[in-house]
Amino acid sequence: MASPQNIVNAAALQKDIVDSFSTSVTISSSPQQQFSYMSSSPTNSFMSPTGRRLSTSCAPAKALKPFSTGDVKILLLENVNETAIEILKGQGYQVEFHKTSLPEDELIEKIRDVHAIGIRSKTKLTPKILAEAKNLVTIGCFCIGTNQVDLEYAAEKGIAVFNSPFSNSRSVAELVIAEIICLSRQIGDRSIELHTGTWNKVSARCWEIRGKTLGIIGYGHIGSQLSVLAESMGMQVIYYDVLMIMGLGTAKQVSTLNELLNKSDFVTLHVPEIAETKNMISTEQFNQMKNGSYLINASRGTVIDIPALIHARKTNKIAGAAIDVYPNEPAKNGADLFSNELNTWATELTSLSNIILTPHIGGSTEEAQSAIGVEVSTSLVKYINEGSSVGAVNFPEVSLRSLTLDQDNHVRVLYIHKNVPGVLRTVNEIFAQHNIDKQFSDSRGEIAYLMADISDVDQADRKSLYQQLLQTPFNISTRLLY
Ligand SMILES: NC(=O)c1ccc[n+]([C@@H]2O[C@H](COP(=O)([O-])OP(=O)(O)OC[C@H]3O[C@@H](n4cnc5c(N)ncnc54)[C@H](O)[C@@H]3O)[C@@H](O)[C@H]2O)c1
Numbered sequence: 001m002a003s004p005q006n007i008v009n010a011a012a013l014q015k016d017i018v019d020s021f022s023t024s025v026t027i028s029s030s031p032q033q034q035f036s037y038m039s040s041s042p043t044n045s046f047m048s049p050t051g052r053r054l055s056t057s058c059a060p061a062k063a064l065k066p067f068s069t070g071d072v073k074i075l076l077l078e079n080v081n082e083t084a085i086e087i088l089k090g091q092g093y094q095v096e097f098h099k100t101s102l103p104e105d106e107l108i109e110k111i112r113d114v115h116a117i118g119i120r121s122k123t124k125l126t127p128k129i130l131a132e133a134k135n136l137v138t139i140g141c142f143c144i145g146t147n148q149v150d151l152e153y154a155a156e157k158g159i160a161v162f163n164s165p166f167s168n169s170r171s172v173a174e175l176v177i178a179e180i181i182c183l184s185r186q187i188g189d190r191s192i193e194l195h196t197g198t199w200n201k202v203s204a205r206c207w208e209i210r211g212k213t214l215g216i217i218g219y220g221h222i223g224s225q226l227s228v229l230a231e232s233m234g235m236q237v238i239y240y241d242v243l244m245i246m247g248l249g250t251a252k253q254v255s256t257l258n259e260l261l262n263k264s265d266f267v268t269l270h271v272p273e274i275a276e277t278k279n280m281i282s283t284e285q286f287n288q289m290k291n292g293s294y295l296i297n298a299s300r301g302t303v304i305d306i307p308a309l310i311h312a313r314k315t316n317k318i319a320g321a322a323i324d325v326y327p328n329e330p331a332k333n334g335a336d337l338f339s340n341e342l343n344t345w346a347t348e349l350t351s352l353s354n355i356i357l358t359p360h361i362g363g364s365t366e367e368a369q370s371a372i373g374v375e376v377s378t379s380l381v382k383y384i385n386e387g388s389s390v391g392a393v394n395f396p397e398v399s400l401r402s403l404t405l406d407q408d409n410h411v412r413v414l415y416i417h418k419n420v421p422g423v424l425r426t427v428n429e430i431f432a433q434h435n436i437d438k439q440f441s442d443s444r445g446e447i448a449y450l451m452a453d454i455s456d457v458d459q460a461d462r463k464s465l466y467q468q469l470l471q472t473p474f475n476i477s478t479r480l481l482y
């Protein structure tokens, strides 16, 4: 339980170790502070990714305050939803918000100072930028894709990266359904014509979608959601995925990409941006598609070879395409930004008929953005305040049940370290003079993360524990919460 004595002691400890704290954030001077969103409630019990029950206690959970919350600095870019701002400000953190992404030099300047950064798909967090982020503890990608962050480099620096794996999946699936109908009825073209005064009532090469075959490449969160919607509208669904996945409804998996391309009236891509998916649809694949079929891409811009698409459309190999994502995308909204300077083929693409172009809005709905804001900011708060890395995409997922208010003189150790032999022996020798209440450790590649709750630790012990852990040759980053 926090008492005035605790607070004074905490302040004293903070003064002692603040200079050497590897992440440069200060230990809490306000342990009594209440927080709302991420605190494990007494009744909150949840399962770890490994299926372990993490909390069964009925005692009130103790709010661990690692820092004076006012010292925690968060940089939010790319118009991250206001739900996130509310949650992070609700913690007392300092939140700097920008509607757009930032030019590299400005980003480097700002990232030096912050403990967490929130981005969407435009901000590239490269090794060059992350190397400057001396205080950065965590990154929140307020979207599904995490290809814009060098995940491995972040892990090596002890920076946990979180995303929102499915909060916008439904929005993307609905957009694709709309595009299937718009393409097959040439609605984009009719609309452009009428906006410029031309009445052009035609039915030639306009089709119902009922009974047509939809080929889904990548049957994950979005692909499988789309499959259900498409079937309910009378389409037949086939899909291709590198994994064997059970089809929903009557959807059938095919064993090769070519088989999918040969059989589909509509082909839609829902794969991540990785080396294997770069230019996955190029001239050879267009040649495999049915004459007069359609292509939709709302995954990532590098997945389609756009000059090959332009050729396929010009030669009427395909009857149309809908594209939401591009190899290079403008960093902000505005006129004249989608130009040949950004992508050399922009004018050629925009001049073609029955090509629907949207500005990366697959996941841009009020519902999705608000849910993503809550989900990702809650992950950031849980990681900053409690050390829980559940949901991290580049990091071992580790969590411990909450400490309770009756557990005085406890400290939670968060030790991110190199995954090499001998670490646990060394660390447990450091812990040996105290009682290890609970401990959980996991590794992912070359990085490992150990969480331990230690009891019977007084102020001086905390400082000594902290310094001993910092001095181990395996240390990447160490934090103490209490
Ligand atoms: N346009 C938008 O606004 C928007 C919104 C959300 C997501 N996205 C993009 O959509 C992508 C897919 O999202 P998701 O949530 O469905 O991802 P997911 O991880 O749930 O599913 C991806 C699927 O692709 C499969 N896959 C991977 N490599 C493949 C390959 N070479 N060939 C065939 N299948 C392969 C995987 O096995 C997986 O089943 C994301 O990576 C993101 O880039 C775009």
Ligand SMILES: O=C(O)CC[C@@H](O)C(=O)O
Pocket (backbone or CB within 6 Å): 120, 121, 122, 142, 143, 144, 145, 146, 168, 362, 363
């Ligand atoms: O909101 C964004 O910028 C990205 C949306 C989408 O591509 C995602 O990866 O979730």
